[in-house]
Amino acid sequence: PFGYVGIEAVLDQMRRKAMKTGFEFNIMVVGQSGLGKSTLVNTLFKSKVSRKSCTPNYEEKIPKTVNLQSISHVIEEKGVKMKLTVIDTPGFGDQINNENCWEPIVKYINEQYEKYLKEELNINRKRRIPDTRVHCCVYFLPPTGHWLRPLDVEFMKRLGKTVSIVPVIAKADTLTMEERMEFKQRIRNDLQAHGIRVYPQKEYDEDAEDRIMNDKIREKIPFAVVGTDKEHQVNGNKVLGRKTKWGIIEVENVAHCEFANLRDLLIRSHLQDLKDVTHNIHYETYRVRRLNESNA
């Protein structure tokens, strides 16, 4: 009969292998302080990604982030383990002079590439190199409703050369739907005008199918997100939301904001692609540069 190669069996092997080894996925949040980065990290862990597998205790008020700080949870689904790490950053804009405020972030990203490279070059190299590389950087834009600020332009330009960036509009509940739409369009124009590369990049679409799927995402970028650390009762269900005088903004409800779109992009539909782009493009660029340096 047909089915010579036995693709089913191959897929099964791949799945079993993934089950044994598990994998790591690292996200970083970046942006000015006070934009809700730490809150969104909590939202992500509290949202449906992980509700079953871990119950983080985040009832306390979120303190101001003062150091680069990573939070990991092992998420297990159908026997496969994923170690999801989010690197929270202190945010910038606190100083009068924000010059070079991207340096600690870029340094951190490069240090992880360097660690990986060292392991790869090691004679007794591990069968599986621990992967601390940043697979995606979520960049928070303030909900001004205006344009990209020079600082954001400068920051993202630099960042875009070393890591995949997904820009988001922070605290989107402070904008009306109309303002959101206009602001999103303006940001997309600005990103293009400044040559800022954001994920998913057109150049890396592999085929027509990729293009169609990614075009849908590109149309929505930057996602207008809302974060929270509280749950509320809505029609007898517990939902993550922000309670206001006018009602509850449901964070995971796509009619209210695009948090769910962001989450799905990161840890559902594009997780493997983000890992591939990190390894094949960003890490590769780093590796080639470093090896050239040491040969010079």
Ligand code: GDP
């Ligand atoms: P970070 O400095 O970027 O980490 O910001 P935090 O997560 O510490 O949040 C700063 C403040 O903004 C806190 O008072 C949060 O409750 C509030 N906040 C966080 N996310 C949102 C949001 O989506 N909408 C609104 N309106 N406020 C938010």
Ligand code: MG
């Ligand atoms: Mg913070």
